[in-house]
Amino acid sequence: MKNKNTSKLLKIGVICLAVLSLTGCTTYLKDADNKSVQNQETGQNLPNNILCQPESEETRKIYEETREKLIEDLNKQLEENEITQSQYDKKIDSIVNINELSKCETFSITDGGYEGIWETIFVKPLAWLIIQLGKVLKNYGLAIIAATLLIRLVTVTFTKKTAMQSENMKLAQPELEKLEKKYKNRQDQESMMQKSQEMMMIYKKYNINPMSGCLFAFIQIPLFFAFYEALNRLPVIFEETFLGFQLGTTPMTAISHGNFIYIIFIILVVLTSYFSFKLNSTASMNKDQASQMKMMSNISVVMFGVASVTLSTGLALYWITNSTFTIVQNLVVKRRKKHVNNK
Numbered sequence: 575m576k577n578k579n580t581s582k583l584l585k586i587g588v589i590c591l592a593v594l595s596l597t598g599c600t601t602y603l604k605d606a607d608n609k610s611v612q613n614q615e616t617g618q619n620l621p622n623n624i625l626c627q628p629e630s631e632e633t634r635k636i637y638e639e640t641r642e643k644l645i646e647d648l649n650k651q652l653e654e655n656e657i658t659q660s661q662y663d664k665k666i667d668s669i670v671n672i673n674e675l676s677k678c679e680t681f682s683i684t685d686g687g688y689e690g691i692w693e694t695i696f697v698k699p700l701a702w703l704i705i706q707l708g709k710v711l712k713n714y715g716l717a718i719i720a721a722t723l724l725i726r727l728v729t730v731t732f733t734k735k736t737a738m739q740s741e742n743m744k745l746a747q748p749e750l751e752k753l754e755k756k757y758k759n760r761q762d763q764e765s766m767m768q769k770s771q772e773m774m775m776i777y778k779k780y781n782i783n784p785m786s787g788c789l790f791a792f793i794q795i796p797l798f799f800a801f802y803e804a805l806n807r808l809p810v811i812f813e814e815t816f817l818g819f820q821l822g823t824t825p826m827t828a829i830s831h832g833n834f835i836y837i838i839f840i841i842l843v844v845l846t847s848y849f850s851f852k853l854n855s856t857a858s859m860n861k862d863q864a865s866q867m868k869m870m871s872n873i874s875v876v877m878f879g880v881a882s883v884t885l886s887t888g889l890a891l892y893w894i895t896n897s898t899f900t901i902v903q904n905l906v907v908k909r910r911k912k913h914v915n916n917k
Contacts, residue, residue, distance in 0.1 A: 602620065618824070648666060678810045685698070704804060714888075718892055742780045742782050743782060753769065822887070850901050
């Protein structure tokens with residue numbers, strides 16, 4: 575019964591995260607032909623619902639000219655009765671007017687008023703934090719790294735529990751293997767119940783909580799999407815550079831322009847993801863489970879590698895810093911656990 579309730583809670587949690595993550599998402603600037611408007615230098619599709627004013631004259635010009643052309647096109651449609659007045663008003667309101675936005679350096683969490691739970695509680699506060707750190711550090715690449723580390727330090731109490739599970743599971747491994755052998759050929763309901771009870775006793779003995787492994791994912795998923803939204807919608811990010819790398823540029827765009835050095839971000843995302851998954855994985859009870867977990871981790875790493883081709887440099891910086899923190903945290907926990915066991 576406990577396992578069923580746990581499964582239900584997990585499903586509800588995943589649905590809630592999906593709903594939160596899909597509200598207040600980035601919308602992109604479209605021209606009169608409904609094609610995405612790009613920054614020609616970075617190749618980035620410019621967001622329509624940006625949080626503050628662009629500072630670059632070139633970027634401002636793109637937004638202003640696009641707005642003028644769209645309004646001109648809507649006026650023509652209204653005159654020819656292709657759209658109603660209410661449709662006209664609705665479309666006009668949906669086109670960003672950068673002159674009505676505050677400057678990024680004066681951006682406030684309350685700018686724009688309440689715009690849904692996701693945007694108001696996650697995206698705007700994170701955007702504000704990155705801006706403040708950027709003003710202090712004088713570089714928004716460093717601000718992304720600093721914001722990532724600050725958030726990980728705040729959540730370290732929770733994420734450390736996940737790291738502890740792997741080490742505790744290794745200590746429990748011999749007893750779990752004996753339990754598997756004991757009930758290997760016993761599939762009746764009574765035997766399965768006894769096996770479950772004995773397994774829970776082993777978990778209790780070694781302080782193992784099967785749910786704690788999910789905690790890391792529950793924290794990671796909303797943070798990743800919050801960073802994605804904040805970085806996409808802050809002009810100070812996609813207009814700035816870090817160590818010569820344009821923060822709004824993706825490896826795909828850079829490579830298409832012959833700038834192959836951006837491949838380093840794909841490599842770093844793949845490497846840090848691989849070691850993060852490897853160190854964060856919990857030891858399995860048998861070879862089949864170990865093989866399945868290894869396959870799932872490898873598939874995940876490949877997926878992140880493919881996704882990194884279209885990730886902006888700013889978002890890649892977040893992911894690399896976050897994964898590196900996880901690797902260091904797990905190594906520290908592993909070393910301390912080994913030191914305690916050797917006493």
